[in-house]
Amino acid sequence: MAEIKARVDPAIKKKIASMAKKKKMTQSAFINLHLERITTPNLFQEEKNRFEEMLRMHIEVFATFAKSNEELLKKITSIEGVLNREVQKVIEQEVNE
Incomplete structure (x- = not known):
């Protein structure tokens, strides 16, 4: 998977970090998981x-x-x-x- 760099609002970054911590995942793994879900054709x-x-x-x-x-x-x-x-x-x- 290609690496994507984007500017993220610090509040959103904190929220992502918090949610990733709750799932016991790294921020990167958490984001990748949700990116995969979003791009899945059978999401609905x-x-x-x-x-x-x-x-x-x-x-x-x-x-x-x-x-x-x-x-x-x-x-x-x-x-x-x-x-x-x-x-x-x-x-x-x-x-x-």
Whole structure:
């Protein structure tokens, strides 16, 4: 790859350095990675695939929550039934006394 030299605003240079540090990369490697992504002809397809994967993960999480909520509702309904029976027993005992 040919070397490109450009004048960069110091604030942007700091931001690039910070972002590269977070990714544990050199500034040059970080910039090259993003240049490759920008020049990739399938960039939009890659982004679409990434968003579809994120959507799948969210769907799985919501499905898990729905299943958990359904199970929780069954347990609460069961507990409510037991409590109602116990309350009825107490009421019957009070009436019989």
